[in-house]
Amino acid sequence: MSSPAALSPADSGPVETRGRCPLLLLAGSAVAWLALASVLALISGIQLHDPAFLGGCPILTHGRVQALAETAFVYGWIANAGLALVLWILARLGGEPLRAANWVAAGATFWNLGILLALVGIASGEATAIPLLELPRDVQPLLLAAYGAVALGGVLAWTGRRRDVMYASHWYAVAALFLFPWLLSIAQVTLLWFPVRGTLQAVVAGWYAQGLWTLWMAPLALAVAYYVVPKSTGRSIASYDFASLGFWCLLFVGAWTGGRHLIGGPVPAWISTIAIVAAATLLFHYAIIWLNLRGSGGLGGVPLQFIRFGLLAYVLGGLLDALTAIRGVAEVTQFTHFDEAQQELAFYGAVSMLLLGGLYYALPRLTGRPWAYGGLVRAHFVLTAGAVAVRVVALGAAGLVQGTALNDAAVTFPEIAARTHTWLLLASAAQAVLLLGNLLLLVNFFKSALCPYYAAAVAAVRQTQGIAAEAPVR
Amino acid sequence: MKNGALLFLGLFAALGVSWAGIIIGSSDQFGALAPYYDAATDQTYPNGMAGVAARGQLVYRDLDCASCHTQQVRRLGFGSDQARGWGTRQSVARDYIYQPFPQLGQSRFGPDLTNFSAHSPIAVAPGGIYQLLYAGRGAMPAFAFLFETRRIVGEPSIHALHLGAGLEPPAGYELVPTPRAEALAAYLLSLSSPYDDYPEAMPPPAPKGEEAKK
Amino acid sequence: MNPPAGQDPTYQPAAVTDAELLAAHEKLLEKQPDDRAHYKLMPLGLLFFFSGLILFAATYLNRYSGHFDPSIYNENALPTKGGGEVKIDPIVLGKRLFNQSGACVTCHQPTGLGVVGTYPPLAGSEWVNGPEERVISILLYGLQGTVHVTGKSFNAAVMPSFGASGFGWSDDKIADVLTYVRQEWGNKGGPITADQVAAIRAKVGSRAAWSESDLLQIK
Secondary structure, eight states: OOGGGSOOOGGGGHHHHHHHHHHHHHHHHHHHHHHHHHHHHHHHHHHHHOOOTTSSGGGSHHHHHHHHHHIIIIIIIIIIHHHHHHHHHHHHHHHHOOOHHHHHHHHHHHHHHHHHHHHHHHHHTTTOOOOOOSGGGHHHHHHHHHHHHHHHHHHHHHHHHSOOOHHHHHHHHHHHHHHHHHHHHHHIIIISSOOEEEEEEHHHHHHHHHIIIIIIHHHHHHHHHHHHHHHHOOOOTGGGGGHHHHHHHHHHGGGGGGGGGTSSSSSHHHHHHHHHHHHHHHHHHHHHHHHHHHHHSSOOOOOHHHHHHHHHHHHHHHHHHHHHHHHHHHHHHHHHHHHHHHHHHHHIEEEEEEEHHHHHHHHHHSSSSSOOOOHHHHHHHHHHHHHHHHHHHHHHHHHHHHHHHHHHHTTHHHHHHHHHHHHHHHHHHHHHHHHHHHHHHHHHHHHIIIHHHHHHHHHHHHHHOOOOOOOOOO | OOOOHHHHHHHHHHHHHIIIIIHHHHHHHHHHHOOOOEETTTTSSSSSHHHHHHHHHHHHHTTTGGTTTTOOOOTTTTTSTTTTSOOOOOOOGGGTOOOSSSSOOOSSOOOOOTHHHOHHHHHSTTTTTHHHHHHHHHTOOOOOOEEEEOOOOOOOOOOOOOTTTTTTTTTTEEEOOOOOHHHHHHHHTTTOOOOOOGGGGGOOOOHHHHHHOO | OOOSSSSSEEEEEEEEOHHHHHHHHHHSSSOOOOOOSSOHHHHHHHHHHHHHHHHHHHHHHHSSSSSGGGGGOOOOOOOOOOGOOOOOOOOHHHHHHHTSSHHHHHOOOTTSSTTTBBBBBOOOOOHHOOOHHHHHHHHHBBBBBBBEEEEEEEOOOOOOSSTTTTTTTOOOHHHHHHHHHHHSOOOOOOOOOOOHHHHHHHHSSOOOOOHHHHHHOOO
């Protein structure tokens, strides 16, 4: 099955012997969720400029479709891909085969089962209407337990590492593994099981949403970036001695941005002021990331292209975050499509592109053979990069138009809808292109990872039954 | 950084400090807000939600209406919320203490609903809310699945709706709202902030410099 | 090691092993021998940048956080010193009292015009705009019997007492509602203070409802 001749000598490692199955399970689920999330996001996007689209079906009413798309994207695609890559990186850096592989496989299965249950729940009306925590309440404990099982493999790989040194990917990966369960359990308890009173719920929800971004998604993506870049280019990280400063800055400052979306809201002013200050201070972290990872190689292969795009989007997103946190700017961009554009830039442009780069890098090592279709890999990059850029610009423009119109009391809502119509059409078209790219990835993944297994399984069965593989069929 | 234990403690501290600062700090300040007693009218504000309105909030939540509507009025000078007639003052935390799940919202593709029953012409017009939900309007989709078109058996139902030309059911059928639609309408009609004089909602006093100039 | 030219999109080869990666970065973190005897610009630049950010943060927090006060929702405001009673416009209070269900508006109507033949109007009423003591007395003790307002005669209803023998309103409430009524609907009477109400209450003590002729004695 594995053909070590195709892999370079720098790649040989015992890691993949035990870790292959569960990690491929995670990666495959991720790719499938990405495709589904793209479909749902397309429906949701079309409904923004054409409200009657599929609106008759209660499952596909706009609010629910948006919750479905967000859940599938964050807890389906990003979680699975992030965990797969981070576990793989920790195991490789540890130098040992993946421990607790059975736990990881079981955890992955139950995580994806839980997400499926969550989506069914949202479609039938159990969504919590909390941004980034739309998962129905009763599914969340299952997800926590499953996450714990998966994270166990990563934690054991970290504690049992051969060389007692830690690299930047270690810090970010361990941070992501540990912080997510704490974030999710606190949010769950204070919002859903024993809800706190009044707008305190909004504060907790904001703390969770920003924590999810800065303490979980960004570390997952950065762990991948810090690993793939030096491995591919052969050059050490520039100014590596500052990398730990960037790490601690993200961790300590990141969670304080919780009040980011409560500017002018029904909470005391200090909450949003601290968030604005934190968003500005976080610029230090982005500066260090830029310093460390900007030299991601000249032409580079496709994984490096993904990673370079992702890093650019990450730093740009950080700048935009600090800019739109300023109250004068927030007055225009708050509650508009601009927030959506920022989220697209962060979740898709930054984290997803970094994870995709990692996926394109890691899969050949997991399966032992290269990707099946090189053309599809290139096409995926071109389509995704172009579509994300177009989408961010279109949604941003729509948001600015909407924001300035909202601030003028004379402009009615039908008028606002008319003004933003073209930009939203453009954004939907770009979303359709994204969907196409992700379908290409799905096809490529299926051919690369699953077909060899199928062929090998067939060969094994034939062998046990004493049928020679080359025997012609009469 | 070599020390694994130090990393772990650092992670814990990072999360713990932000949790303590933001959540515990906020909880201390307004986690146990009580209603405000107004001596002039001998009443406390805000008032609790009626049961059917609380159920309606669950319908609002399940359809995720907050994905297009906000329920927070911003202060004067920050956007045009008050100029649009959405409220007469900035919303404060005390407005939401009797709502089981405040739906503050994060996007405004439709108007703000904080004072919907007090300020919106739709709320005042008879059957206005049902017409809005059944037919949609502008960028708001139709929620026809919240209604039921059923054959008239015997007498027409007293709950049957007559929403105007173009929306009438076929002959022999009647259009009735489902219990969810009724709860949602009750919730929307309960949305208002009747009291303007909470101490924290008072406009800030003019700076001393301006008074000295006068 | 340079990556090979002509990248194969199906496979990105690794240029170093994991062990080499870890070792190289470990070495970077060790103390470097000072091979060049001048400052490295980088840490200085980062230090300035970070200091600048902290300066911004501190200034912004000081200016816009309302000193972390829980009752400051407007970031431009500062907590009021002394925490005294917030003064609400008595006309606003008075209007609220007037419009309370079961109070004035029920009979005298929101337009202040009353009901023809039953409840006298307040708009343009000589009783409302007349001597302060007179109108305060009406509220404190009530009025019964025939009364002539704006040339018309009213006999059908009794004006209840809002003082101790009736609704039990405080001096502040009576003063506020009278202040409101005396400037609304074109009325030009001046404001009434709670002290004036208290003075009359103390002077008269308790009594039955006024009649028109007794009231006209008050100047």
